[in-house]
Amino acid sequence: MAVPVAINATHLRPVDTRKDLPEIADLIELCFASTMDADGREYIRQIRRMAFESRGINLPIPGSRPISVPIQGYVWLENNRIVGNLTLIPYFKNGRVVYMIANVAVHPEFRRRGIARQLTQQGMNHARDHGAAAAWLQVRDDNRGAENLYLSLGFLERARRTNWSFDPAGQSTLPLPHLVSIRRRTTNDWHMQRRWLQEIYPPEIAWNLPFQIGRVQPGLWRNLIRWMNGERMEHWSAWLGDRLLGAAAWEPGNVITDMIWLATNPLDEDLAAQALLTHARRIIPRNRPVTVNFPAGIAEEGIRAAGFHANNTLIWMEAPFSGAGANP
Template sequence: MSASIAITSTHLRPVDMRKDLPGIADLIEICFASTMDADGREYVRQIRRMALEMRGLGISLGSVRRFSVPIQGYVWLENNRIVGNLTLIPYFKGGKVVYMIANVAVHPEFRRRGIARQMTQQGMNHARDHGAAATWLQVREDNHEASQLYLSLGFIERARRTTWTFDPSAQPAAPMLPQVTIRRRTANDWHFQRRWLLEIYPPEISWNLPFNVDRLRPGFWREFLRWMNGERQEAWSAWLADRYLGAAVWEPGNVITDVIWLATNPLEEDLAAQALLAYSHRVLSPRRPVTINFPAGFAAKGIQSAGFRAHNT
């Protein structure tokens, strides 16, 4: 994080949940129209729903916490209209507070005037003033304008990930690989599955994902606990003769898409990914779309061959 600069603009103020949500939803829709996926659209719907509920029922801010709407952040106003937004999401990471900056957006008619720079600087100041050990954000690889802005403010790239998506109801099944055997994942597979999971989802990035390696562990008691809690999970392993290629675990996601956690043998990552994911269609169909978060550039051929599309990097 760079040194703090005091922002004194009269256009910039903290988000007021009681009146800003419709303006923020409009702005996010305009600014992210070309890159928004089903979860993004659901997120905007959630903001609008929340705005209606707050207006109609006079909901208190305490009850807002169960929604992932922009509770904290800043807006930029021109003639009382919201033309800029930045959301702040505090997390606990390894016992420390970190802040995530999200939804940085400036209306197209007001760009290149330094609005995003001032909002981001303000977000960084806010995080620092609230004891943040670090401030994180995510930016698409092809978003050069935003990357330029964040680099100039002192952000450093820590990881490059690709989000892959597959819609089992819309895309045909990929052919299975005859040389690979797919079996139910067993406790014996866990040693390597766990090791590869921790390499693919290291703590540096997994704190910001719904990832918990212990939740993916096989075993009777784990499954019993999952059953007791009403949690669903499917796990399968791939073998090339007696060589273990890896495992895939499917879990329901929070919004529109579900998730697959992929643990691939680093010596056979394309083959493993293709075999495991081609099988996923048989397990998941006709379920909801599924996403995979994976290190950019790894197993890309295998994931693509199984019918997944790169949504963003």
């Protein structure tokens, strides 16, 4: 049974970046140990490095537009020790400020006392007081406890997205599906590719992914500018005879994983995903971490057939603030 803890300045306070970061890194590492992937470990390393360098931390997701600020959030203290944490990341989403709530973590010895509830409530209050249209967060679909907490605080499910990865131990020479061929993506393919990309990575999702449709668009000048900026991107299309099944773009990441942006014909999702990702495995070096972010439950069979495995499925939740008119 929950033992209620009263909000109290001695327990709950804003993060102090000058001194809290090492303890926050330890707490996040402890609380997310069972689910932490390579990106998570890199994130912890970044927090520790920032702590060491004694300056604020900025957590950009390439392609999105986080506002540049030092780490923000709240911590919960017991006997001067940090036992709870919540991180707040402001973003511009379709021209409005929203806050992403992340790293909600409570030390195992202090759970079920209402600490996460009060931290989350405080994070929502902070966002609202700073003029945000909404608070957002992402929770794994197998984390029912946390999901219940957020539902009880007014968060609503907006999307479910699965993050898929290469299985590095798997074969990279799987055959393409029967009669399917892979070709260089051409300008003629763009019309359909754009339409499918807009369905798979709509604005409601793209704002918090390292995705910008303009970067996938073909064009000589765009290619030249990308090349001058040292950006590299590969594109290919999958065909069944003269029928376009889909197209893919491989975008190497600098800090975090490489991404593959999949545009699949809704009538051939599994076949398209299988062909495009089988080709990806052939051309992308094995040692590179690669992620495909895709709507949960779509093309799963095809993605698996290409040797990918699901890392996690995240429920994207939004708490729209009244009067702000957030648009689901």
